Amino acid sequence: MEYVFGDLWRVQVALALSLAYALLCYLMYRRALLAGLSPQADRHIGTDAKPVWIIYASQTGQAEAIARLAGRALGASGVPVNLRRIDQPWLNEVAGARHVLFVVSTCGEGSPPDHALGFFRTRLAAGACAALRGLSYGVLALGDRSYPHFCAFGLQLDQWLQASGAIAAFPRIDVDRLDAPSLTRWKHALQGLGAQTAVMTPALDTGFSDWRFVGRRCLNIGSPGAPLFKVELQPLAGLLPAWQAGDLVDLIPPGAEGRARTYSIASLPEEGRLELIVRTMIREDGTPGLASGWLNQSAWANDRASLKIRRNPGFNLACGLDTPLILIGAGSGIAGLRAHLQARAQAVAASGKNTPERCCWLVFGERSGRHDRPCHVEIEAWRRSRILTKLDLTFSRDDPITSYVQHALLKNARELQVWVEGGAHILICGSAQGMAQGVDQAMRSVLGGEQVDRLLEAGRIHRDVF
Ligand SMILES: Cc1cc2nc3c(=O)[nH]c(=O)nc-3n(C[C@H](O)[C@H](O)[C@H](O)COP(=O)(O)OP(=O)(O)OC[C@H]3O[C@@H](n4cnc5c(N)ncnc54)[C@H](O)[C@@H]3O)c2cc1C
């Protein structure tokens, strides 16, 4: 009897709890309905509300990643979002937008990213744009204060928007090497526009994991230049992740206090290892640079570093196997070119045949032909198997008249024209100052400035320069 009585009591308590829970649910639902936050209300915002447009311009993918995160944060609060690369059509579609947000980086010597050059030339340089009058906008400008023209493109864009009569929703935010305080201001600005910034994780600074140093091999013994090493790294745990030719790593060596150094990946995952080709940076006081010194001198097998693989859209290739490639580089720039040549060799092998259209031309420069021939065994093998159909090597210290890759292009002017007419894509990897500038001038003198601009705008010139 006592047992039955106990059960009855339990049933009553359970009933009371269920009723209380149902009442609570009803009250919460009613409150949400009144506040316009019910699922129906969400759908309503999603379809009828004015969209926020997010426009990005990015050379090495950081601005693009930040733009995508912002899109995710705004989308999570039910705001419709349109995300576009700056060179895609948007200007005639943004009338009536709630806000237009720009996330843009600066590269070269204060220039826009390559894919934004056409927009810069045809829109910004053309002056104020009536389509933007009255629009609410915001600019996040990525840059690096160690360059003389800090955030120059973001600044020019901001001035153009102001001159066009657009209205800043918040002051332009200039970001120095992804500094945390500026990115926090961006987050607050997005919150002010209603974004749910909690969904912005994984944030940009995550994605790093522990990797171990496997080994290194000097590629230029006896060279008059600073040492160049091929370095191998492996993830500390788990399998090798995926990447594609053209991608980069951000690496934080031990003791670097969070500031990552970027390196072009020289290998492909199919080879079962991640390899970099690194020049030891010698500082003014004669000491080696932090990251290059660690990789090339002080790291021992199994020492750990934090590493993240980063897509590099400007230097990835989407063109097919039948597109001719002109690969131009110098020094450690062989890293990014080697990955592309390896990808071409793998794709040709997988297709079972090589054809004359699948031609590759490597123009590579170093100092001494005797000591500076990185990857020469592979380059020779690719030449024999006709993966490489044309090879021009220049050695600046050997020739009586100093000769660089740009001189090789000038010497081969007719071939350059023919290859470009044949639809070639041009890949440029290595030093920005000396090499890439010289190559740009040589291409302009051979092909004409307008054609080079057109190639850049069409995404047929891919640059990984540093
Ligand atoms: C997209 C990209 C791809 C790259 N790919 C490669 C590659 O494949 N191979 C390769 O060897 N290198 C590559 N680099 C260069 C690489 O990232 C490093 O810059 C280089 O290895 C030097 O780093 P470090 O840590 O050894 O030198 P650091 O210790 O950073 O010193 C380098 C020099 O910069 C100066 N310096 C350091 N910090 C600052 C600062 N805050 N402001 C101003 N000056 C400063 C120092 O005085 C020194 O002269 C690439 C760079 C980029 C951006």
Ligand SMILES: Cc1cc2nc3c(=O)[nH]c(=O)nc-3n(C[C@H](O)[C@H](O)[C@H](O)COP(=O)(O)O)c2cc1C
């Ligand atoms: C070759 C090179 C040139 C650069 N030139 C500039 C510059 O002139 N001004 C500037 O503020 N930042 C400059 N930067 C820094 C980039 O703007 C910064 O790294 C930015 O975060 C890159 O964003 P992205 O990956 O979206 O292109 C340069 C970076 C590189 C690699």
